[in-house]
Amino acid sequence: MDKKIPSKAKLKEVVKRVLSSHLKVNSQEELARLVLARLKREDKNYVISPVRVKRVALEIHEVEIKAKTKKAVRLQKIDDCPICHSEIEPLEVKNLADKKVLIGYQCTGCAYQSDLEAFMPMKYAFLWKEAKI
Numbered sequence: 001m002d003k004k005i006p007s008k009a010k011l012k013e014v015v016k017r018v019l020s021s022h023l024k025v026n027s028q029e030e031l032a033r034l035v036l037a038r039l040k041r042e043d044k045n046y047v048i049s050p051v052r053v054k055r056v057a058l059e060i061h062e063v064e065i066k067a068k069t070k071k072a073v074r075l076q077k078i079d080d081c082p083i084c085h086s087e088i089e090p091l092e093v094k095n096l097a098d099k100k101v102l103i104g105y106q107c108t109g110c111a112y113q114s115d116l117e118a119f120m121p122m123k124y125a126f127l128w129k130e131a132k133i
């Protein structure tokens with residue numbers, strides 16, 4: 001049996017469907033589990049990783065992501081992309097106190113992305129924005 005990786009468009013669509021019906025999911029593992037369950041209805045060979053699901057969720061503007069950390073961590077400052085030397089832009093989300101939290105960096109020129117998961121454990125909550133009217 002071959003493993004099947006969903007396309008980004010496919011993953012986005014399923015993340016939207018999951019979050020619009022659940023409204024709030026409290027961790028990236030839980031979100032990945034719900035998304036995978038839906039994908040497997042179509043094809044049981046689908047595989048996904050929680051980190052990829054979170055990255056796709058970051059690109060959906062109807063989705064708000066909140067990050068929770070136990071302590072503030074200082075990130076090593078990266079000035080340019082280690083691969084193509086283009087400009088790096090921060091990936092930020094709001095925490096539970098509505099303050100911006102840096103969760104990583106992404107390159108404006110190539111697909112390079114650096115994640116804070118490498119440095120610290122983070123807990124994410126995913127909210128469907130239309131839910132908080």
Ligand SMILES: [Zn+2]
Pocket residue numbers: 081082083084085086107108109110111112
């Ligand atoms: Zn780059």
